[in-house]
Amino acid sequence: MEEFELIRRLSPSYYRQSSVVKGIGDDAFVFRSSEDIVFTTDTMVEDVHFSKSTMAPHAVGYRALAANVSDLAAMGSEPAFYSVSLVVPPDWTEEEIVELYDGMDELGRVFGMDLIGGDTVSGKQLVVAITAHGYLQKGKARYRSAARPGDLLFVTGTLGDSRGGLEELLHSSPPFSEYLVQRHRYPEPRAVFASRLQGLNRLCLNDVSDGIASEANEIASASGVTVHVDRELLPISESLRSVYPEKAVEWALSGGEDFELLGTVSEQEKEELLRTAEHMKMRVTFIGTITSSDAPRVLIHSGEKAETLLPTGYTHLQERRSQ
Amino acid sequence: MEEFELIRRLSPSYYRQSSVVKGIGDDAFVFRSSEDIVFTTDTMVEDVHFSKSTMAPHAVGYRALAANVSDLAAMGSEPAFYSVSLVVPPDWTEEEIVELYDGMDELGRVFGMDLIGGDTVSGKQLVVAITAHGYLQKGKARYRSAARPGDLLFVTGTLGDSRGGLEELLHSSPPFSEYLVQRHRYPEPRAVFASRLQGLNRLCLNDVSDGIASEANEIASASGVTVHVDRELLPISESLRSVYPEKAVEWALSGGEDFELLGTVSEQEKEELLRTAEHMKMRVTFIGTITSSDAPRVLIHSGEKAETLLPTGYTHLQERRSQ
Numbered sequence: 001m002e003e004f005e006l007i008r009r010l011s012p013s014y015y016r017q018s019s020v021v022k023g024i025g026d027d028a029f030v031f032r033s034s035e036d037i038v039f040t041t042d043t044m045v046e047d048v049h050f051s052k053s054t055m056a057p058h059a060v061g062y063r064a065l066a067a068n069v070s071d072l073a074a075m076g077s078e079p080a081f082y083s084v085s086l087v088v089p090p091d092w093t094e095e096e097i098v099e100l101y102d103g104m105d106e107l108g109r110v111f112g113m114d115l116i117g118g119d120t121v122s123g124k125q126l127v128v129a130i131t132a133h134g135y136l137q138k139g140k141a142r143y144r145s146a147a148r149p150g151d152l153l154f155v156t157g158t159l160g161d162s163r164g165g166l167e168e169l170l171h172s173s174p175p176f177s178e179y180l181v182q183r184h185r186y187p188e189p190r191a192v193f194a195s196r197l198q199g200l201n202r203l204c205l206n207d208v209s210d211g212i213a214s215e216a217n218e219i220a221s222a223s224g225v226t227v228h229v230d231r232e233l234l235p236i237s238e239s240l241r242s243v244y245p246e247k248a249v250e251w252a253l254s255g256g257e258d259f260e261l262l263g264t265v266s267e268q269e270k271e272e273l274l275r276t277a278e279h280m281k282m283r284v285t286f287i288g289t290i291t292s293s294d295a296p297r298v299l300i301h302s303g304e305k306a307e308t309l310l311p312t313g314y315t316h317l318q319e320r321r322s323q
Numbered sequence: 324m325e326e327f328e329l330i331r332r333l334s335p336s337y338y339r340q341s342s343v344v345k346g347i348g349d350d351a352f353v354f355r356s357s358e359d360i361v362f363t364t365d366t367m368v369e370d371v372h373f374s375k376s377t378m379a380p381h382a383v384g385y386r387a388l389a390a391n392v393s394d395l396a397a398m399g400s401e402p403a404f405y406s407v408s409l410v411v412p413p414d415w416t417e418e419e420i421v422e423l424y425d426g427m428d429e430l431g432r433v434f435g436m437d438l439i440g441g442d443t444v445s446g447k448q449l450v451v452a453i454t455a456h457g458y459l460q461k462g463k464a465r466y467r468s469a470a471r472p473g474d475l476l477f478v479t480g481t482l483g484d485s486r487g488g489l490e491e492l493l494h495s496s497p498p499f500s501e502y503l504v505q506r507h508r509y510p511e512p513r514a515v516f517a518s519r520l521q522g523l524n525r526l527c528l529n530d531v532s533d534g535i536a537s538e539a540n541e542i543a544s545a546s547g548v549t550v551h552v553d554r555e556l557l558p559i560s561e562s563l564r565s566v567y568p569e570k571a572v573e574w575a576l577s578g579g580e581d582f583e584l585l586g587t588v589s590e591q592e593k594e595e596l597l598r599t600a601e602h603m604k605m606r607v608t609f610i611g612t613i614t615s616s617d618a619p620r621v622l623i624h625s626g627e628k629a630e631t632l633l634p635t636g637y638t639h640l641q642e643r644r645s646q
Contacts, residue, residue, distance in 0.1 A: 021359055021462075021464065022464055022466065025545075026397075026398065026464075026466050026467055026468075026545075027363065027394045027397035027398050027467075027528075027529065027530060028361045028362060028363035028394045028395060028397070028398045028400075028457075029361070029362045029363065030359055030360065030361050030362075030398065030459075030464045031359070031360050031362070032359050032360065032461065033356070033360070034357075036344055036353055036354070036355050037353065037354050037355065037356070037360070038351045038352070038353050039351060039352045039353075039354070039406070039439065039440065039456075040350065040351035040352065040440065041406050041408055041440055041441055041442060041454065042442065043408040043410065043442050043444050043452070044444075045410055045444050045445070045446045048444060048445055048446060049444070071350045071351045072351060074349075074350035074351070075349065075350050075351045075353065077351075083362070083364050083454065085364055085366040085408065085452035087366065087368055087410075087448075087450050116362065117362065117363065117364055118364055119364060119365065119366050121366050121367075121368050121371060121372070122368070122371055123368045123371060123448055123450065124447045124448045125410075125446055125447045125448060127410050127446065127450050127452075129366070129408035129450075129452040131364065131406065131454050133362075134351075136353075138355065139344075141344065141345055141349075141353045143345065143349050144349055144350075145349075205350075206350065207350060222348075222349075
C-alpha cells in the first residue's frame with residue numbers, strides 16, 4: 001500500500017469543527033477551545049477484541065470509534081475529533097482498510113467529528129488504536145464519583161443485546177436475529193443525549209462497556225455509596241428475550257459493549273432528564289436507587305431478596321460488609 | 324499481567340501540568356487551555372521500527388515518546404501530555420513493560436509532561452502508539468509553509484548520528500562509538516528551544532525524522548520556494564566523521580531520526596534566534612538560503628556545482644524544471 005496515497009484519500013477536504021486551527025498536513029494538528037476538553041483512547045486488536053469472521057472491516061472501524069465516542073458521552077461531552085493509529089498485516093487489503101475508515105466516518109459524521117491525524121504502519125496483526133476529543137462546558141464533566149444518596153439509577157436503551165449478537169455470530173446458525181447482530185456490530189453511543197444534559201446541575205455517568213454489573217460497582221466505589229438495582233426493571237429487548245430467554249438477564253448484567261449510559265440523577269432533575277430523552281425518542285429506564293454506605297457495593301433486588309452484585313455479574317447471597 | 328495493578332503502578336500520583344481538570348481514573352481525561360493546543364501521534368512496531376537486539380525496553384519507550392515530542396517541537400509548542408496505547412506480546416515481561424514506561428517518563432520529566440491515559444492489551448507483536456499534546460501562544464504554530472525568499476536555512480545539533488549509531492549496533496562489533504549509539508537510542512528533541520522562539524514573528528520549522536533531504540523538500544513544496552543547501556556547511560559530529568568518514572555526508576542528508584529541527588528565519592530575526600541558542604548552549608548552524616521559485620525544489624551546492632536534492636537524499640545533476 002502507498003501510505004502517502006492512502007492518507008490523501010482519507011484526509012478530509014474540509015473540517016466540520018470550527019475549532020480547527022491547522023488540519024492534517026503539517027507535523028501536528030492544532031486546535032483552540034474555550035470549553036473544557038475531554039480526551040480518550042481505546043485499542044482493538046484482531047483475534048483478541050474482534051475477528052474478521054464476525055465483523056466486516058466497516059463494522060470494525062465503526063465499533064472502534066464507537067468505543068471512544070461512548071467514553072466521551074460518559075463524560076457528558078460533545079464529540080469533536082478522532083485520530084487513528086493503524087497497524088496493518090499483509091492479509092488486509094487496501095480496500096479493506098478504506099472500508100474500515102469508511103466505518104469510522106459513518107459514525108463520525110453522525111456527531112460532526114473530524115479525522116485529525118494518525119498513522120498507518122505495517123505489522124503482524126491488525127491493531128486499531130483510536131483517540132478522540134470532545135468538548136463540554138467548563139466544569140460540567142460527568143464523573144463516576146458524582147452519585148449521591150437519594151439519587152435514582154437509570155440506564156439508556158436496552159442491555160445485553162451486543163452479547164446476544166455475538167452469540168448469534170459465534171455459536172448459532174443463520175438466519176440470525178438481525179436486530180441483535182446489528183446491535184453488536186453497530187452500537188449507538190449516547191453522546192448527543194449526554195451533551196444535551198449539560199444543563200443539569202449534577203449527573204453521574206458511566207458508559208456500559210463491560211456490563212452494568214461492572215459499571216455500577218465503579219459508581220459505588222468512586223462515589224462511596226450503595227447502588228441498588230432492581231432485577232425486574234432491567235430493560236431487555238424483545239429480541240434478546242425471545243432468542244435467548246435463559247441468558248437475557250445474565251447478559252443484561254454482564255454482557256458489555258452495549259455502549260449505553262448508566263447514571264444517577266437527583267429526584268429534582270429527573271423530569272428534565274426524561275424530557276430530554278422523550279424529545280430524542282430515546283428509551284431511559286429507572287432501574288434502582290442510591291443509598292449512603294460505609295461499605296460501597298451494589299445490591300441487586302428481586303422481590304424480597306437482595307444479593308451483592310459483583311463487577312463480573314456474579315451474585316452473592318451473603319453481603320460483603322467490608323471493602 | 325494484571326492490567327489493573329500495572330495501571331495503578333504507572334498512574335502519576337500528581338500532575339505537573341496545571342491545565343489538568345481530571346486525570347486518569349474516570350472514562351476519559353479532562354483539561355482546559357486558553358492557549359492553542361497541538362496534538363500528534365506516532366506508532367512504533369517491534370521488528371518494523373525497532374528491535375530488542377538494538378534497543379532495550381527503556382530506550383524503546385524513550386524514543387517512541389521522543390518522536391512525538393519532536394513533532395510538538397516542530398510546531399513550536401511546549402509539550403504537556405502524552406498517552407500510550409500498548410499492544411504486548413507474550414514474550415514481553417511485566418518488568419520490561421515497566422522499563423518501557425520508565426523510558427518514557429525519563430523524557431517526559433525533562434519537559435514536565437504528564438501521562439494522561441492509554442491502554443494495555445495483548446497481541447502478537449509489541450506496538451507502542453503514543454499521542455502527545457503541547458501548548459503554544461495563539462496563532463504561533465510554526466508551519467512548513469512559512470519559509471519566504473530571503474530567509475536563512477538553519478538546523479540544530481548535528482546530523483546523521485542516529486543512522487551512525489544504528490550502523491554500529493547492526494553491522495559493527497564492539498567497542499561501539501558510545502556517542503553514536505547514545506544519539507540513536509536517546510535523541511534529544513528540541514522542544515524547549517522551539518517554545519522559547521515564540522517571540523519571533525515568523526519561523527518555519529520541521530523536525531528531522533526522515534533526514535533533511537526529505538524535510539527540506541517538504542518546506543520547499545509547502546512554502547513554494549527553492550531551498551538551497553550548502554553541502555560544506557552540514558553539521559556533522561566528530562564521531563560520525565571519524566567512524567564513518569565515507570558515509571557521513573550521505574547520512575547527514577538522509578539518515579533520519581536525529582529529531583533535530585530544520586527551519587528558516589528572516590535576516591531580521593536571525594540574531595534573536597542565535598541569542599536563544601547561545602543562552603541554551605545549543606548548536607545552531609546556518610546551512611543555506613531560500614529563494615523564490617516557480618518550481619519548488621531543493622538544490623544542494625558544493626563549490627560551483629548545484630544538484631537537485633531529492634527527498635530520498637539522492638541527487639540529480641540535471642535540475643528538474645517542473646513539479
